[in-house]
Amino acid sequence: MQILFYFVITVHVIVCLFLIGVVLVQQGRSADLAGAFGGQGSQTAFGPRAAANVLTRLTTWSAIIFMITSLSLTALYVRSGHAHSVLDDVKQPAPSAPAKPGK
Numbered sequence: 001m002q003i004l005f006y007f008v009i010t011v012h013v014i015v016c017l018f019l020i021g022v023v024l025v026q027q028g029r030s031a032d033l034a035g036a037f038g039g040q041g042s043q044t045a046f047g048p049r050a051a052a053n054v055l056t057r058l059t060t061w062s063a064i065i066f067m068i069t070s071l072s073l074t075a076l077y078v079r080s081g082h083a084h085s086v087l088d089d090v091k092q093p094a095p096s097a098p099a100k101p102g103k
Helices: 002-025 047-079
Strands: none
Touching: 002 047
């Protein structure tokens, strides 16, 4: 079970870095000067639409894999028996006496 947990963590980190890279490589719509005047940008090797389609599909698939690995890590961690809440260590405040009405 430990090997599967570490494998999923490794895949998760790789997908995170890949997702960050793919998102940063993408250009916004009409990001170049020609787009401001309605022209077709020619800064890509595949043409303006083909590169956008490839990057969009890469982003979609990496986001799907990211979500699956996130849910898998949660399930594996809970099943390992190490589930621990942050609120388990919080001390409860001592009960205080009710305020006395002032005269």
